[in-house]
Amino acid sequence: MILGKCPYCDGNVISKKINVKGKNIKLYSCENAKKEYDESEQYVFTADSTCRFRVYSNAFLRWNKRSFSENEMKNLLNNEQIIVRLHGKAGTKEYYKYVITDLEYGVSVLWDEEIEERA
Ligand SMILES: [Zn+2]
Incomplete structure (x- = not known):
């Protein structure tokens, strides 16, 4: 699913479901920013x-x-910045910040x- 235009190139930002350490999360990635495991098991950007x-949903x-x-x-x-709701440790108040x-x-x-x- 295409979410919008990459702010840094002409690519589309695409949403994908991925599994990281047993957890299902989403990855929002520019189509020109692909990663793979290299020979030494490092997770690196592909040569192309x-x-x-890239933004992970977590x-x-x-x-x-x-x-x-x-x-x-x-x-x-779309708006270059948004407001998100964040929380402190359990029992503390939520607060809002620009992202x-x-x-x-x-x-x-x-x-x-x-x-x-x-x-
Ligand atoms: Zn891009």
Whole structure:
């Protein structure tokens, strides 16, 4: 499924279901950013890859957001930034942050930008 245009090249960003360490997650990847295992079992970009833009749906797991959905990814590609809801440790309050695309890391949270709490 095509989610939108890659912000870094002319490629389409495609959603795929993948399995990582027994967990089903989604990978939103520019069609020009393909990875494979090389001879030494390193997961590297293929020789014909011209882009590096890839986002995993568990990119925000560290901040207790279980899944970054296809819709959120679409909105990010269309609007260049989106607001995501993150959580602290159990029992602490949720909070909102802006997220932008990042060529190396897929997504990047703008920690210094405050967002007014929504009513
Ligand atoms: Zn690309």
